[in-house]
Amino acid sequence: MLALLLSSVCFVCFFLCFAYELHKLRIKPKTYVCIAMLLALPAWDIHSIVFAFEIHFIIFYEIAKLFTIWWKGGKTRVLAIGALSLLLAGAWVGYGFYNMKHIVRREYVIQSEKQLNHNYTIAVLSDLHYPTTMNKQELAELVQQIHREQADIVLLCGDIVDEYTSMKKREEVFSLLEGLCTKSDVFYVFGNHDTGQYSFQNAISKEELRSLIEAHHIRVLEDEVACVDDKLCLVGRDDYRMHNRKSVATLLSMMPDNCYKLVVDHQPRELEKSAELKVDLHISGHTHAGQLFPLYYIFECFHLNELNYGKETIAQMEAINTSGAGGWGFAIRSDHHSEYVILKLQSTSASNR
Template sequence: MNFVLALGVFLIIMLSLAYYIYVLIRRALHVFFPQKKTKRIRIISIVLAVIVMAPTLNFFSSWLIIVLHIAALAIVCDILYLLTRKWLPKKLAKLHHITLIPLIATACLMVYGYYNIHHPIKTTYTVETEKAIPASGYKIAFISDLHTGLTLDRNGLKKYAREIEQQKPDIVLLGGDLVDERTTLDELQMAFEVLGTIDSRFGTYYVYGNHDESNYSNNKNYSKQQLDDAITKNNIKILDDAIKTVDDQFTLIGRRDLSLAPRKTAAQLMKKTDADDFLLLMDHQPVETKENNALAVDLMMSGHTHGGQIWPAGYVIELMGQVSYGKKDWSHMQQIVSSGIAGWGYPIRTEHHSEYVIVNVKPK
C-alpha cells in the first residue's frame, strides 16, 4: 500500500513537472517566434518537453536534479512576476518569459553543487564532559556516507585518509553507508583497504548504514560475507549492536542500523556499560535521541541525512523532528550529525558541504 501511494505521488509530481516544462518552453517560443501559429508552437513545445523530460525517467540522472531546480526557480519567478507585472518594464518581462533567470541560477547552483560535493572539508567540534577522562581528552575522527563510487576514487580517498591521520586521532569511527547498491566489489575492497590504513591509538570501528549491505538492490554487486571480509581484513572492527571498552574511561556503543531490525535497544546494550565511563553511542541514523538522552549517553554520533544534500531536503528533515546536521545539546547528551564525506545518488550538493569530522572531547 505504501509503495502504491509513493508511486502515485511520484507519477503526479512527474506529470505536473512535465506539463510545467511544456508551459515554460511554449512561453519562450512565443517570445522568439511571435508570428508563428499557435498550433505549430504547441506541437514543437510538446516535442521539446518530451526531449527534456525523457532523461528524468532515470531516477539517478543528474538531469532530473537540473530540471527540478529550473522548475522550482521558475515557479518563484512566476510568483514574483504576477506580483510585479503591472509596473515591470517590457524588457524584463521578456527575460522572464524566456526563463533566463532560472536557467542562469540553476547553472550556477550546479557548478557550486558539483564543487561542493567533490571537496570535503574538516569540521571540528569540542565536547566537554564531567566524566573522569584523562586531562588530554580524546580526539575522535568520524567518517560517514562515503557511498564509494560516487565521488572519491582511490587517490582522492587516500588524500583524506592521510589528512585525517595527520590530525593524530585517538580513534577512528566509520558511521555507515561507506558503500551502497552501485558500489562494485573492487570499489568496496579499495575503500576499506584505504580507510584501514588510518593510524590511531585505539583503532577503527564501524557500524552498518542502511545502504552498506546493498539491501535496496535485487542484483547485488557483493555479498554480506564479502562486505564483512573487506572490513575485518583491514583491521576494522564491526560493532553490530555491540559495546567496546576502548579505554579505562571510554566505552563505545555501536548500534545496528534501524533498517536492519530487529535490533537491541540502547538500554539493553548499556546494561553492560559503566556509567562512570564516557559513553559514545554511534548509530548511522540520528534516531531514538530522546531515549539515548534519558539513558545519559554522553555523545551520540550519526550520519545518514547528508545534511539534506539537495536543498531544501535538510529543512524538511528538521520539520520531521530529526537533526539534519550539526551539533545539538540535550539535557544529558550531546549529539553530532555529519553531512558525510560524499553523498548519495547524485554528484551534486546544493545544501551542506561534504566533510569529515574531528571531535575533541575535553574534561570540564
C-alpha cells in the same frame, strides 16, 4: 528499486512540465512532445549533473512564474523566464558541485567530568556514498588528511557505500580506508544504504559486507559494545530500519557503570532515551544536513529528524550529527557543506589534571 521508482516519477514530472510550457510557444504538438521527451531523458540517470541541473531549472522557473504572474507576455514571458532560470540553475549547480567537493574539517571540543585515561582525538567520517561524489584519488587524499589528525579512534558512521557501489568499488573504498588503521582504532556501523538494498544489481548481504570490511582490519559494530580501555566504551548500533535491533538499555548493560559511554548510530534516533540512560556522547550521520536547499529547513520546520545537523545538549548528553563527506544521488550539495569531524574528548576530572 528506489532509483527506478524515482527516475520514473521524475521522468513523468519533467515531461509534463516541459510539455506544458513548450505548448505556449505555439509550436506543433508533435514537435513540443518530442522536445519535452528529450528534455525529460536525464531523469533516467539521477546521478548525472544534467539531472540535478534540470531539477533546479524547474524550481527556479516555477518560482519566477509566481513573481511574474502579472506579466501577460505569452511567448516572450516564457522565453524570458526560461533564460533567467537557465542562468540561476547553472550558477546554483556550479556552487553545489564546488560545495560537495570542498570537504571541510569540523572540530568539536567535548569536556567530561568523568575520569579518562587520557584525552582522546576521535575522527568521524560518514555518508561517503562512494563513488558518487569522489574518485579514488580524492578519497586517498581525504584518508591522508584524516590520517594526519593522528586520531585515537576513527568512527565510520554508515553509508560509506550504497546501491550504486559495485563490488570492485567496495573493495577499493575499504582498501583505502584501511590506511587509517595504522594509527587508529577504526570502527564501522551500518547505514540504511550500505548493503545496496534499494538496487537490483549491487545488493550484498550484511554478512558478506561485514566480512569484506573486517578483512581490511576495520571493526564492525552491529549492536555490539567495544571498550577502547577501562574508561571509554563504544556502542555501535544496527541501523534504525532494523526493527529487531537491541535496545540502548540492553547494550549499555554490557558496559562498566562508571565508564564514558559513546553511542554511534547512523541515524539520529532515540536521543532522549539515550540521554535518560546516561549516555555521554551520541554520534550520527544520515541527514546530509539536507544536501539540497531548502530540505534542511523543511526537516527542521516539520521535525523530521531528532537532530538534523550540528551539536545539541540533551540533559548531560552531547549529541553530534555530521553532514557527511559525500551525498546521495549526485555530486551536488546546495545546503550546508561536506565535512569530516574531529572530536577532542577531554576530562575535567581532578585526577586527570
